[in-house]
Amino acid sequence: MTNPEFPPRGLYVITDSGLLPGDRLYQAVEEALLGGAEIVQYRNKESAPSQRLHEASRLQEICSRFGKPLIINDDVALAASCGAAGVHLGQSDGSVSEARNGLGERAIIGVTCHGRLDLAQRAAKEGASYLAFGRFFASHTKPNAIPADLSVIAAAKQSTGLPTVAIGGINLDNAPQVLQAGADFLAVIHGVFGQNDTQRRCEQFSTLFHS
Structure with missing residues (x-):
């Protein structure tokens, strides 16, 4: 099990098989890491298991080279097979x-909490590493997701003390208000991988954490 240091805050990029076909997946993730992305999540719900294992293993090699954690979306067995963080x-x-039993005590385990503090508190009691909230804005990936209120971020941090991830329609224009609300990580899909210059876009997002 590979366990790079969990970063305190930063850009959290999530892959999309529709936006990143073929070898573009590996190129784009490397560009994102060069641009300052702190965490990469592999998300692919369409491909066959063998293809997903191949892609996740390649991404794990890339992330290891940069010393950044790779997180696998929804699939504990795949995370274990490819050596993800x-x-x-x-x-x-x-x-x-269950995920902790399969991946070990040092594994990074994040939990989607939508806009609900009770789900965050339950995940924290179960031993989650971080809590994800959203959608906060109109989302390309999940347009029908229930909107969340930004106030849940600060409430969850105060209640649990765990790092928080904000997701859902985040772009360079609305990201500052999400950070101001207390988010530790900005999870971005289309705002990074749906753009022409992935590295430059990640650099712009990363700058927001230091301004």
Whole structure:
């Protein structure tokens, strides 16, 4: 199990098989890391298991080279097989304790909490590493997701003390207000991988954490 240091805050990029076909996936992730991305999540719900393992293993090699964690979306077995740093769980993807048993005590385990403080508190009690909230804005990836209020970020941090990830329609224009609300990480898909210059876009997002 590869366990690079969990960063305190920063840009959290999530891959999209529609935006990143073929070898573009590896090129774009490397560009994102060069631009300052702190965490990469591999998200692919369409491809066959063998293809997903191949892609995740390649991404793990790239992330290891940069010393950054690779998180696998929803699939504990895949995370274990490719040696990823951890897994991100939706509310229907099994428990934190099950993931911890499969991946080890040092694994990074994130949990989607939508806009609900009670889900965040439960995930924290189960041993989650971080809590993800959203969507906060109109989302390309999940346009029908229930909107969340930015106030849940500060409430969750105060209640649990865990790092918070904001997701859902985040771009360079609205990112400052999300950071002001207390988010430790900005999770971005289309705002990075749907743009022409991935590295430059990541540099611009990364700058926001130091301004």
